[in-house]
Amino acid sequence: MGMGPGMPVGTTGAIPTGLSFAPPALASAQRTANLVEITLTAAPVTIALGNNIAPEFWAFNGSIPGPTIDVNEGDRVRILFRNRLPQDSTVHWHGLPVPAAQDGNPMDPVAPGTDRLYEFSLPAGSAGTYWYHPHPHRTTHEQVYRGLAGLFIVRDPRDPLALAGVPEVPLVVTDLRLDGQGRIAPNTIMDDINGRIGDTLLVNGRRAPRLAIRAGEAQRWRVLNATNARYLDLSLGGRAFAVVASDGGLLAAPVEGVTRLLLAPAERAELVVVGSGAPGSVTTLETFAYGHGMMMGGFGSPAQVLLTLETAAGAAAAFAMPAALRPIAALPEASAARRIVLSGDGMMSAFAIDGRAFEMGRVDAVSRRGEVERWEVVNASFMDHPFHVHGTQFQVVSRTSGGRATPEPRLAWKDTVNVLPGETVAFLVRQDEAGLRMYHCHILEHEDAGMMGVLSVT
Numbered sequence: 001m002g003m004g005p006g007m008p009v010g011t012t013g014a015i016p017t018g019l020s021f022a023p024p025a026l027a028s029a030q031r032t033a034n035l036v037e038i039t040l041t042a043a044p045v046t047i048a049l050g051n052n053i054a055p056e057f058w059a060f061n062g063s064i065p066g067p068t069i070d071v072n073e074g075d076r077v078r079i080l081f082r083n084r085l086p087q088d089s090t091v092h093w094h095g096l097p098v099p100a101a102q103d104g105n106p107m108d109p110v111a112p113g114t115d116r117l118y119e120f121s122l123p124a125g126s127a128g129t130y131w132y133h134p135h136p137h138r139t140t141h142e143q144v145y146r147g148l149a150g151l152f153i154v155r156d157p158r159d160p161l162a163l164a165g166v167p168e169v170p171l172v173v174t175d176l177r178l179d180g181q182g183r184i185a186p187n188t189i190m191d192d193i194n195g196r197i198g199d200t201l202l203v204n205g206r207r208a209p210r211l212a213i214r215a216g217e218a219q220r221w222r223v224l225n226a227t228n229a230r231y232l233d234l235s236l237g238g239r240a241f242a243v244v245a246s247d248g249g250l251l252a253a254p255v256e257g258v259t260r261l262l263l264a265p266a267e268r269a270e271l272v273v274v275g276s277g278a279p280g281s282v283t284t285l286e287t288f289a290y291g292h293g294m295m296m297g298g299f300g301s302p303a304q305v306l307l308t309l310e311t312a313a314g315a316a317a318a319f320a321m322p323a324a325l326r327p328i329a330a331l332p333e334a335s336a337a338r339r340i341v342l343s344g345d346g347m348m349s350a351f352a353i354d355g356r357a358f359e360m361g362r363v364d365a366v367s368r369r370g371e372v373e374r375w376e377v378v379n380a381s382f383m384d385h386p387f388h389v390h391g392t393q394f395q396v397v398s399r400t401s402g403g404r405a406t407p408e409p410r411l412a413w414k415d416t417v418n419v420l421p422g423e424t425v426a427f428l429v430r431q432d433e434a435g436l437r438m439y440h441c442h443i444l445e446h447e448d449a450g451m452m453g454v455l456s457v458t
């Protein structure tokens with residue numbers, strides 16, 4: 001554990017490690033042809049973590065993380081959201097191309113004790129690893145650190161990895177900090193400035209669980225960074241793995257031989273990991289320390305082990321990585337340009353986009369539906385900010401720092417991109433449906449402090 005704001009002050013250190021790996025629960029769904037009906041109830045619930053530590057979380061359907069929603073391209077999804085929290089909430093379908101009125105915007109709050117039906121269809125080409133989380137005005141950060149987040153997987157029946165029979169391993173990474181009484185600790189002032197870094201990461205609600213893999217076995221890991229503000233600089237004990245998908249689904253081809261992967265808050269990646277070594281040998285999935293800002297003399301995410309990967313006995317059928325995964329068409333040239341400036345430090349100057357903090361009811365930018373735009377996101381602050389746009393997936397074109405532009409090495413669908421201090425990230429983006437779309441920093445404390453704007457698509 002590191003020093004500073006993330007230093008363990010409570011009882012988190014007593015949570016047992018080394019339990020066996022378990023995927024999140026699956027959301028129970030009522031299926032009639034292509035219609036999938038699901039109920040999500042957000043409510044306080046006490047969850048035992050071992051060693052008599054049993055904090056009260058806020059959870060969807062009683063589990064942390066929330067249950068995984070698992071559906072197919074072409075499905076119509078009808079989700080009844082029941083808000084049994086003591087405050088307003090919403091459910092946002094992060095990364096999915098759902099109509100704006102169904103996307104859980106802060107302008108559409110669901111009051112405590114009331115219900116709301118969300119309904120949308122999942123178009124062809126939308127297969128990928130997404131997630132859902134609340135998005136109420138000013139309290140998104142609190143609702144997420146108290147436990148409200150879950151995976152949302154969309155499948156394509158022609159997925160080459162699924163056709164190859166590669167088993168899937170979902171890894172939902174969340175962040176926990178408890179006080180001396182074993183309760184979830186409220187944010188400190190430093191959390192509100194830097195973003196909350198907890199004491200321990202959990203993978204599917206467990207601390208450093210043990211996952212088994214046979215030598216030669218390929219597993220498809222769907223990794224979600226569902227933390228408020230932690231940067232995950234992932235390494236698998238130096239072993240190489242393949243990256244096969246970004247936020248919005250499969251890449252055109254696997255990127256093999258990767259040994260380090262940075263996942264900013266809200267980003268997802270899919271990895272193919274192949275087991276190796278003698279039965280009983282272990283390696284760890286860990287995150288290295290990452291400094292995402294320079295406030296108060298250095299701050300960031302400390303190094304930590306996320307899970308132990310243990311080689312199990314038994315042989316596995318040889319796995320051949322498909323050479324091609326899914327074609328990605330480059331978005332056509334932009335016919336409009338937009339420049340977005342992120343600024344503020346949370347102390348001397350407020351977090352803002354284009355010099356102003358988010359205001360309910362104000363429209364900050366207007367786009368035409370179906371038009372490709374080139375956005376340049378300029379980070380004029382001293383901290384990293386993971387920039388996110390609702391309702392669509394974009395394609396990063398280049399990253400410019402110190403006057404030097406680095407073209408993006410490959411096409412990929414993204415909905416969240418980290419922007420370093422002093423950096424400008426350019427991407428192409430198109431909104432296909434009319435309505436109000438949020439864009440914001442996905443360090444949730446920054447979003448709630450006003451680093452968010454509203455795009456009106458007309």
Ligand code: C2O
Nearest residue numbers: 092094266388438
């Ligand atoms: Cu993950 Cu505005 O959302």
Ligand code: CU
Nearest residue numbers: 093094095390
């Ligand atoms: Cu989103």
Ligand code: CU
Nearest residue numbers: 385441443446
């Ligand atoms: Cu930020």
